[in-house]
Amino acid sequence: MSDSTDNGTSKETGTGKLTRSKRFITGKRFRMTGLMVAPFGWVFLFTVLPMVIILLMSFWKVELFRVVHDWNLQNYLRTIQTLSFRRLLLRTFWNALIVGFMAVLLGYPLAYYITRIAKGNKIVFFILTLVPLWVSYLLRVYSWRVILGRNGLINSFLIWIGILKEPATIFLFNNFSVTLVLTYIALPFAFIPIYTSLEKIPQNLEEASKDLGAGNAKTFRKVIFPLSLPGVVTGGAYALIIGFGDYITPNLVGGTNGYRLANAIEKWFGAANNWPFGSAQAVLLMIVILIILSMVLLAGGVKAIIEE
Amino acid sequence: MGSRQSGAAHSASFLSGKNNFNNCEQSMAEECVKLERVTKHFPECCAIDDLSLSITEGEFYSLLGPSGCGKTTTLRVIAGFEQPTSGKVYLDNEMVNGVPPNLRNVNTVFQNYAIFPHLSVYENVAYPLRIKKLPKDEITGRVGESLNMVSMLGFEDRFSNQLSGGQRQRIALARALILKPRVLLLDEPLGALDLQLRQQMQGVLKRLQRELGITFIYVTHDQGEALTMSDQIAVMYEGKLQQVGTPKEIYESPANRFVAQFIGKTNFVEAVIDEKKSDSVTVHIGPFKIQCAVKKFFKKQKSVCISIRPERVVIDKKVKRLNNVLSGKVDDIVYYGDRLEIVVKLDGTDKYLTAKQEAKKPSSGSEFNIGDAVEVGWNIGEEVLLQ
Numbered sequence: 001m002s003d004s005t006d007n008g009t010s011k012e013t014g015t016g017k018l019t020r021s022k023r024f025i026t027g028k029r030f031r032m033t034g035l036m037v038a039p040f041g042w043v044f045l046f047t048v049l050p051m052v053i054i055l056l057m058s059f060w061k062v063e064l065f066r067v068v069h070d071w072n073l074q075n076y077l078r079t080i081q082t083l084s085f086r087r088l089l090l091r092t093f094w095n096a097l098i099v100g101f102m103a104v105l106l107g108y109p110l111a112y113y114i115t116r117i118a119k120g121n122k123i124v125f126f127i128l129t130l131v132p133l134w135v136s137y138l139l140r141v142y143s144w145r146v147i148l149g150r151n152g153l154i155n156s157f158l159i160w161i162g163i164l165k166e167p168a169t170i171f172l173f174n175n176f177s178v179t180l181v182l183t184y185i186a187l188p189f190a191f192i193p194i195y196t197s198l199e200k201i202p203q204n205l206e207e208a209s210k211d212l213g214a215g216n217a218k219t220f221r222k223v224i225f226p227l228s229l230p231g232v233v234t235g236g237a238y239a240l241i242i243g244f245g246d247y248i249t250p251n252l253v254g255g256t257n258g259y260r261l262a263n264a265i266e267k268w269f270g271a272a273n274n275w276p277f278g279s280a281q282a283v284l285l286m287i288v289i290l291i292i293l294s295m296v297l298l299a300g301g302v303k304a305i306i307e308e
Numbered sequence: 309m310g311s312r313q314s315g316a317a318h319s320a321s322f323l324s325g326k327n328n329f330n331n332c333e334q335s336m337a338e339e340c341v342k343l344e345r346v347t348k349h350f351p352e353c354c355a356i357d358d359l360s361l362s363i364t365e366g367e368f369y370s371l372l373g374p375s376g377c378g379k380t381t382t383l384r385v386i387a388g389f390e391q392p393t394s395g396k397v398y399l400d401n402e403m404v405n406g407v408p409p410n411l412r413n414v415n416t417v418f419q420n421y422a423i424f425p426h427l428s429v430y431e432n433v434a435y436p437l438r439i440k441k442l443p444k445d446e447i448t449g450r451v452g453e454s455l456n457m458v459s460m461l462g463f464e465d466r467f468s469n470q471l472s473g474g475q476r477q478r479i480a481l482a483r484a485l486i487l488k489p490r491v492l493l494l495d496e497p498l499g500a501l502d503l504q505l506r507q508q509m510q511g512v513l514k515r516l517q518r519e520l521g522i523t524f525i526y527v528t529h530d531q532g533e534a535l536t537m538s539d540q541i542a543v544m545y546e547g548k549l550q551q552v553g554t555p556k557e558i559y560e561s562p563a564n565r566f567v568a569q570f571i572g573k574t575n576f577v578e579a580v581i582d583e584k585k586s587d588s589v590t591v592h593i594g595p596f597k598i599q600c601a602v603k604k605f606f607k608k609q610k611s612v613c614i615s616i617r618p619e620r621v622v623i624d625k626k627v628k629r630l631n632n633v634l635s636g637k638v639d640d641i642v643y644y645g646d647r648l649e650i651v652v653k654l655d656g657t658d659k660y661l662t663a664k665q666e667a668k669k670p671s672s673g674s675e676f677n678i679g680d681a682v683e684v685g686w687n688i689g690e691e692v693l694l695q
Contacts, residue, residue, distance in 0.1 A: 202420070202422070204418045204419075204420060204422040205422050205424060205425075207387075207389055207409070207416075207418070207422070208416070208418055208422035208424070209424075209435070210388075210389075210408065210409045210410045211387060211389075211409050211410070211414075211415055211416045211484075212410075212415065212435050212436040212439065212483065212484075212487070213410050213436045213439045213440060213487065214410055214435075214439045215408070215410050218439060222435075222439075223424060223426075226426045227425070227426055
């Protein structure tokens with residue numbers, strides 16, 4: 001009661017100053033707008049504008065090696081009708097799913113270990129997990145060639161212990177190596193949301209579960225895992241998207257077997273020199289990713305509604 | 309479904325719950341929880357130091373002390389969340405050192421209630437029964453019974469963030485009691501509630517404890533709460549047990565200075581011993597000779613500390629018929645509404661004494677003003693001598 005009357009009086013006495021404060025706010029707002037010009041301009045120039053161009057381009061066509069502004073849906077129809085495109089999309093999606101799944105499978109125990117068991121050294125472990133992100137992406141992919149290649153670490157080791165007589169070529173330039181390296185690349189991105197969600201679970205919920213008769217395994221299954229699910233879904237989605245759209249990794253360690261949708265798109269922009277066609281495929285790829293993301297958001301939203 | 313009734317049928321259903329609980333154990337006055345020389349070290353500090361407690365079945369037992377005194381650690385040792393560095397813990401005469409919390413017949417109400425946020429109220433309360441894989445009908449019945457007990461029927465489908473603090477508290481209680489534990493541990497359960505709700509929940513807890521006959525071990529830093537609710541109080545300070553006793557014993561005969569000043573208000577006055585007799589000593593405070601009753605043996609020492617409660621100090625212009633009378637001047641008057649506290653500076657010393665006076669009717673007069681010459685006094689035995 002006393003609170004509300006306090007508010008009432010302060011509002012009444014404050015009316016005289018309202019116009020001045022209003023002016024102040026508008027002034028502040030004006031300055032804020034000025035500050036936002038740079039970041040918004042950046043995002044517009046380098047993210048929004050290129051996407052709009054790609055979207056427009058996907059409705060044009062190429063005649064005599066030149067892009068003609070002739071509006072049509074042929075790029076999309078041809079793309080969807082092509083069997084090889086559908087196969088490639090499916091294979092890319094399937095492998096991205098594996099990447100997402102594997103990244104969660106590896107990232108979860110790591111995050112669990114750091115948040116629940118290695119409590120004292122939390123920060124050290126957390127930073128160690130993220131250290132790979134400080135190293136150039138290209139360098140990290142190349143280093144896998146050193147590990148998997150013909151004269152790489154694995155082959156040398158296997159020859160040294162006598163399992164192989166000659167270096168094997170099965171480790172590199174195939175689908176397996178692409179999925180492996182993409183999982184490695186995606187791991188920190190799956191790890192961070194899982195870590196955050198595990199970190200947020202209060203210790204006393206775990207204790208309450210044990211106090212009420214549940215052992216460690218049941219406590220994990222009934223309390224910890226369900227509460228960490230938002231992080232699992234988010235982390236998995238991040239990894240999946242990385243696995244879906246990346247073209248450098250397949251380029252460097254994929255060979256012909258590791259060929260992915262993004263590589264095909266690159267070809268249309270490069271060697272095949274048909275930008276409208278490549279744009280249509282890029283837009284389709286983006287649509288698939290948007291569908292995945294909105295499904296994740298929807299799942300999160302539904303969860304938030306339940307919790308609300 | 310029979311137990312999902314409205315509040316009107318509350319008491320009838322509640323009694324049936326009570327009978328169930330009583331079936332668990334009929335024997336009276338048995339030792340339920342025992343700590344034997346328990347010490348718990350943490351890397352940073354020593355949380356409990358050589359603590360021995362014996363808690364009788366069916367008692368409302370409070371662990372009272374300022375924050376950081378080791379009372380919560382004691383509770384966690386009993387619950388099984390912490391293993392003692394040395395010493396033994398017994399539940400029902402069985403040593404439980406090393407037994408994990410899920411295998412102890414003890415349940416806890418946590419400080420922040422620890423309601424599972426991803427489960428509904430119903431599923432929260434049913435949680436321990438689901439772990440035990442009880443049949444569905446029994447779960448429904450017992451959850452209803454338990455919710456009824458804390459007047460929370462009708463909240464089954466809500467989630468933790470749709471409940472107020474007091475409601476969460478009740479759900480935590482219903483969940484902790486559904487297994488009918490031998491001992492219920494409560495870790496400052498009312499700390500987060502506002503004053504009015506706290507008093508209401510004190511009543512609920514006390515009633516539940518009396519009617520269920522379950523041993524409650526109640527951790528609190530609120531001495532008022534401990535005094536009004538407990539059968540026994542253990543006062544702790546810096547990991548050590550200071551005193552165990554009924555609220556009256558703790559208040560009337562504190563064992564040491566810490567207990568005396570932590571429980572209620574008191575005056576500490578240093579005095580010099582003049583003469584010792586078998587049942588009393590004569591001391592002086594400045595120019596005043598005071599007689600004190602001796603309740604326990606004192607080593608040969610020159611000075612003691614007299615603790616006297618403000619409400620035992622009689623104050624007037626002229627005090628009559630009291631053993632110990634001191635004169636002084638009113639130094640300060642503090643108004644509390646229902647009472648006054650009058651601080652008197654004793655003549656010829658630099659010592660002060662606070663007297664408490666019930667608020668008088670406005671007409672009755674005889675109010676004091678600062679600077680008035682007054683007399684204060686008390687009868688022998690109303691003070692406590694401390695070292």
